[in-house]
Amino acid sequence: MAKEKYYVVWEGVTPGIYRSWTDCQLQTKGYEGAKYKSFDSREEAERAFVSSPYAYIGKNAPKAKTKTSDVLPPEVIENSLAVDAACSGNPGQMEYRGVHVLSRQQVFHFGPMLGTNNIGEFLALVHGLALVKQKGFDMPIYSDSKIAMKWVKEKKCKTKLERTAKTEELFKVIERAEKWLRENRYSTRIIKWETKEWGEIPADFGRK
Secondary structure: OOOOOEEEEEEOOOOEEEOOHHHHHHHHOOOOOOEEEEEOOHHHHHHHHOOOHHHOOOOOOOHHHOOHHHOOOOOOOOOOEEEEEEEEEOOEEEEEEEEEOOOOOEEEEEEEEEEOHHHHHHHHHHHHHHHHHHHOOOOOEEEOOHHHHHHHHHOOOOOOOOOOOOOHHHHHHHHHHHHHHHHOOOOOOEEEOOHHHHOOOOOOOOOO
16 A cells, blocks of 8 residues: 655645645646645644745755655756566566656556566556646656667557467557557657666666
């Protein structure tokens, strides 16, 4: 079960404390100068809301309040979605997820299911594209997989995984993803996450 988060919106359509990422986005998406952050407890969120946002975000935030792994490079777009996959074996038990880059909140998760890492990266990207379009969010998607980005551009999952009784359900998911790509137009930017320069992508499962 996902851990509950509280979202403080200092500057947005209606400042306040919200209990879902969707509600937070409704208050901040497209709002110039929006300031918001997620917290693990209601008490911490309430303390933050009555304080200056700069005590928690931005250049003036005390270093003690920020984990080293959470510090984003200046070139990374904070209001964005990162996607990644993990696979135990190749093929093996595959899963993927999407994580909001600034808040590190998990937005979606799929699996595990028998597959490959490349398939998971492809499906994660398509899932992210479909979600961003459905919600009307104006945010790019980061992926650390050149192969997945290429497959999405070509609208085809060019996996060499054999279609068998064990992988049939996965191939049905792949077909739905390919169908979505063929039938939908999107303006969402897909950006390569530069792992060597920026460290692991925020959606990484941390199993390396």
